[in-house]
Amino acid sequence: MIQLLSPDPMVRFAESFVDEAIVVTLSQQLGWSHFLAILPIKDPLARDFYAEMCRIERWDIRTFREKIAACCFSAPPSRRAPRPSFPQVSPACVMAA
Secondary structure: OOOOOOHHHHHHHHHHOOOHHHHHHHHOOOOHHHHHHHOOOOOHHHHHHHHHHHHHHOOOHHHHHHHHHOOOOOOOHHHOOOOOOOOOOOHHHHHHO
16 A cells, blocks of 8 residues: 655645755755654754754754754854843943942
């Protein structure tokens, strides 16, 4: 009996990985389970990070899911939400108090 997969993950895969060279490279080293685990990640930079780390470190699917769940990826400062700034207090104001 042949089990057909839902086209939804395949469509998401095609939308997420548009560069054929990257797909060819990753598909030689990662299984479909790895791709299914990475599809829910919305940030393309995070998705690329996890795919590359999985490829380099040769994570099995269990380790891969654990790393994603542990949020190993941290966006670079330019992509993070800005931190709230506090008003600057001049030394003269502090000394006068």
